Amino acid sequence: MMEPYAVPMDPIAEGRRNWVAHGCGPxxxxxxxxxxxxxxxxxxxxxxxxxxxxxxTFAQLEVLVAVADHARLVGMGELGAMLGLHPTTTARTVAxxxxxxxxxxxxxxxxxxxxxVRASARGLAVAHAALTRLRDxxxxxxxxDEADTRRFTGLAGLVRGGVS
Amino acid sequence: xxxEVEAGPPVWAGLGERDRAAFAAASALVRSAGAATARIDxxxxxxxxxxxxxxxxxxxxWTRSGSMPLGKVRDRLLxxxxxxxxxxxxxxxDGLVRRVPHIRDRRTTLAEIxxxxxxxxxxxxxxxxxxxxxxxxxxxxxEVFALVQKLRRSAGEIGAGEIGAGEIGAGEIG
Numbered sequence: 001m002m003e004p005y006a007v008p009m010d011p012i013a014e015g016r017r018n019w020v021a022h023g024c025g026p027x028x029x030x031x032x033x034x035x036x037x038x039x040x041x042x043x044x045x046x047x048x049x050x051x052x053x054x055x056x057t058f059a060q061l062e063v064l065v066a067v068a069d070h071a072r073l074v075g076m077g078e079l080g081a082m083l084g085l086h087p088t089t090t091a092r093t094v095a096x097x098x099x100x101x102x103x104x105x106x107x108x109x110x111x112x113x114x115x116x117v118r119a120s121a122r123g124l125a126v127a128h129a130a131l132t133r134l135r136d137x138x139x140x141x142x143x144x145d146e147a148d149t150r151r152f153t154g155l156a157g158l159v160r161g162g163v164s
Numbered sequence: 165x166x167x168e169v170e171a172g173p174p175v176w177a178g179l180g181e182r183d184r185a186a187f188a189a190a191s192a193l194v195r196s197a198g199a200a201t202a203r204i205d206x207x208x209x210x211x212x213x214x215x216x217x218x219x220x221x222x223x224x225x226w227t228r229s230g231s232m233p234l235g236k237v238r239d240r241l242l243x244x245x246x247x248x249x250x251x252x253x254x255x256x257x258d259g260l261v262r263r264v265p266h267i268r269d270r271r272t273t274l275a276e277i278x279x280x281x282x283x284x285x286x287x288x289x290x291x292x293x294x295x296x297x298x299x300x301x302x303x304x305x306x307e308v309f310a311l312v313q314k315l316r317r318s319a320g321e322i323g324a325g326e327i328g329a330g331e332i333g334a335g336e337i338g
Contacts, residue, residue: 010322011240018226025293032298032305033200033215035312038242040197042319043190062191068175084195119175127175131187135179139186141193143318144311146182149189152311156192160299161199 012038036159043140050133054126055100061130063093064119067103068127073116075108102126200298207295211288212258216243218292220251221260221285224277231264231276242321260284 012034019027044058051061066082067074074082080090094117097103102123108114119127134140141149176184204215213221219241224232232240238248252275255261260281266272277285298305316322 028302028305029296032308035309036197039312135183139190143315153189153192156196158299159196161202
């Protein structure tokens with residue numbers, strides 16, 4: 001059992017102060033990166049217990065909703081592009097959802113190279129129930145009003161990974 | 165078999181535009197946090213570090229003694245004890261950190277940055293400061309920080325009067 005230590009009011013602001021005080025250079029980008037990481041931990045930490053009741057992670061729910069939101073079959077490539085996911089990640093998540101019987105793969109009758117997916121009746125019901133539960137906790141984003149939410153989506157949409 | 169999905173309950177039934185916007189924001193948050201981490205990890209790869217391990221090193225490098233109790237590392241980085249253990253294990257096997265007993269309290273273990281750790285953390289920091297571009301301007305980055313501070317305030321992680329972006333000028337310190 002570790003004893004609690006005197007923690008500064010805000011470790012992120014403290015890190016920011018130290019970065020500047022030690023002359024480490026521009027602080028804005030690294031602060032935003034740290035803040036995003038922390039915010040993600042807070043939001044997914046709030047959502048995870050509710051999603052666990054449906055045996056889902058947030059990433060799996062995103063894929064399920066994207067599939068369920070379409071009134072037609074969705075191709076794997078299209079799905080990955082829609083969510084900005086790597087093809088391997090898309091395939092793995094779909095396989096996981098398929099095992100849970102939330103989605104079904106359907107071979108394209110015209111083109112055997114193409115795999116399409118659709119939500120099962122159970123998958124639709126689960127997606128709807130999970131979204132409703134998440135709505136009740138504000139999707140883990142308690143503290144933001146609607147303007148904040150939209151502003152954030154716009155800014156976060158600009159953040160790109162990989163090599164500059 | 166018909167390729168069309170039978171008309172079932174629409175997945176967003178009973179939910180509004182506001183809920184769709186919040187779901188989109190949560191998705192954007194998860195994706196952008198992953199992207200930011202990937203960018204920093206990419207910059208740090210040449211130093212044999214990840215963002216998480218680098219944060220431990222940086223924290224230790226800022227202390228007077230170069231060391232800090234493991235429990236304090238946990239509190240300052242807002243991570244779990246198990247995560248601290250894993251990070252320090254790896255840093256220790258790379259020779260960048262070592263575990264040392266606390267002089268007065270034998271139950272407490274400190275993580276201490278080694279001279280090799282210091283040699284790595286300085287250029288790594290310079291590289292991040294000069295190369296990290298998230299795809300947003302510095303002004304937008306400050307806006308992101310201010311928005312995140314609102315979330316953290318509501319989560320009870322920081323107090324209502326805690327300093328946020330824009331309230332602290334770089335010129336006021338040091």
